[in-house]
Amino acid sequence: MVKLLAGLTAGTMICLLPSRGLLPGTQLCSVPRQRLHKLASVQNVRMLGPKKVQSLLYPFSQVEPYLDRSVDRSQFQHFHPSVEDMTKAETLFLSSPSHKIDYRISAERLDHVPVLKPPEVCFIGRSNVGKSSLIRALFSLTPEVEVRVSKTPGHTKKMNFFQVGRAFTIVDMPGYGHRSPKDFVDMVEPYLFIRENLVRTFLLVDGSVGLQQADLIAMEMCEEIRRPYVMVLTKIDKPGNGTLLRNLMSLQDTVRRNTTSCYPQPLLISSLNFCGIYLLRCFIAHVTGSISLTDTSLS
Ligand SMILES: Nc1nc2c(ncn2[C@@H]2O[C@H](COP(=O)(O)OP(=O)(O)O)[C@@H](O)[C@H]2O)c(=O)[nH]1
Numbered sequence: 397m398v399k400l401l402a403g404l405t406a407g408t409m410i411c412l413l414p415s416r417g418l419l420p421g422t423q424l425c426s427v428p429r430q431r432l433h434k435l436a437s438v439q440n441v442r443m444l445g446p447k448k449v450q451s452l453l454y455p456f457s458q459v460e461p462y463l464d465r466s467v468d469r470s471q472f473q474h475f476h477p478s479v480e481d482m483t484k485a486e487t488l489f490l491s492s493p494s495h496k497i498d499y500r501i502s503a504e505r506l507d508h509v510p511v512l513k514p515p516e517v518c519f520i521g522r523s524n525v526g527k528s529s530l531i532r533a534l535f536s537l538t539p540e541v542e543v544r545v546s547k548t549p550g551h552t553k554k555m556n557f558f559q560v561g562r563a564f565t566i567v568d569m570p571g572y573g574h575r576s577p578k579d580f581v582d583m584v585e586p587y588l589f590i591r592e593n594l595v596r597t598f599l600l601v602d603g604s605v606g607l608q609q610a611d612l613i614a615m616e617m618c619e620e621i622r623r624p625y626v627m628v629l630t631k632i633d634k635p636g637n638g639t640l641l642r643n644l645m646s647l648q649d650t651v652r653r654n655t656t657s658c659y660p661q662p663l664l665i666s667s668l669n670f671c672g673i674y675l676l677r678c679f680i681a682h683v684t685g686s687i688s689l690t691d692t693s694l695s
């Protein structure tokens with residue numbers, strides 16, 4: 397098991413000092429001289445070329461050119477916030493003395509789950525699908541937050557709670573599949589049923605392999621629970637555009653035909669190259685009521 401703290405090679409990182417002013421009005425004093433990934437913030441992404449900016453902020457644009465002309469694009473862009481909204485949202489992911497972001501607690505059993513007031517979002521999915529990596533990428537502006545990522549399937553046996561100031565809590569759930577179906581039945585399912593402050597569940601599917609039987613079972617469970625959930629296609633850096641598009645279309649089709657509680661637009665993510673991380677931060681900020689979007693039609 398390897399403990400990685402935003403473990404990136406020196407060549408891929410830059411150092412953002414307080415004087416550089418990452419975001420207007422935000423305090424970096426809580427992370428002095430902290431080394432941040434060069435793609436951690438929208439502000440840095442905006443300095444790249446327009447095509448790169450587009451694909452990092454709006455990952456659907458990567459596959460859109462390969463889509464048949466007859467397909468309605470709007471179904472993939474229900475949530476399409478402005479760059480300004482994404483910039484506003486990411487300030488929530490930046491720790492400061494008045495807005496502390498930290499790992500809060502782990503729970504091995506449901507009766508150990510802490511009672512917390514803020515709205516909560518959780519990440520579920522098969523072991524190794526990329527839940528912890530995704531949470532680590534969300535917190536890349538606060539790399540001192542420790543999120544364990546492992547190459548060994550089934551590493552996360554506990555629910556890990558991360559507190560984002562008084563705004564919301566993010567929960568990393570144990571994976572299902574490989575060696576861990578018991579955790580899933582014992583913890584994940586009842587948690588989803590009873591957690592009153594849970595506002596959104598993100599169900600992760602590996603974008604390089606597409607929907608698996610275990611994912612379909614998890615979707616069925618979410619449908620039974622009838623709480624709003626969102627499909628997330630992870631590791632989109634791995635497959636070629638053809639495979640990714642096929643997996644996306646098949647997922648989209650399943651969502652359209654078989655679900656009522658699922659958000660119609662699957663989100664595309666790579667925690668490796670940060671594609672879609674900014675959009676997801678904005679989505680979380682929005683569904684937890686932490687920001688108001690400029691364009692309120694986007695919900
Ligand atoms: N290429 C690629 N690999 C990823 C990505 N996200 C996670 N991984 C890898 O997938 C493995 C499992 O990730 P992890 O976050 O521990 O999955 P979890 O079991 O769902 O929490 C690790 O080896 C990660 O480095 C991604 O976006 N792209």
Ligand SMILES: [Mg+2]
Nearest residue numbers: 527528551552
């Ligand atoms: Mg994990």
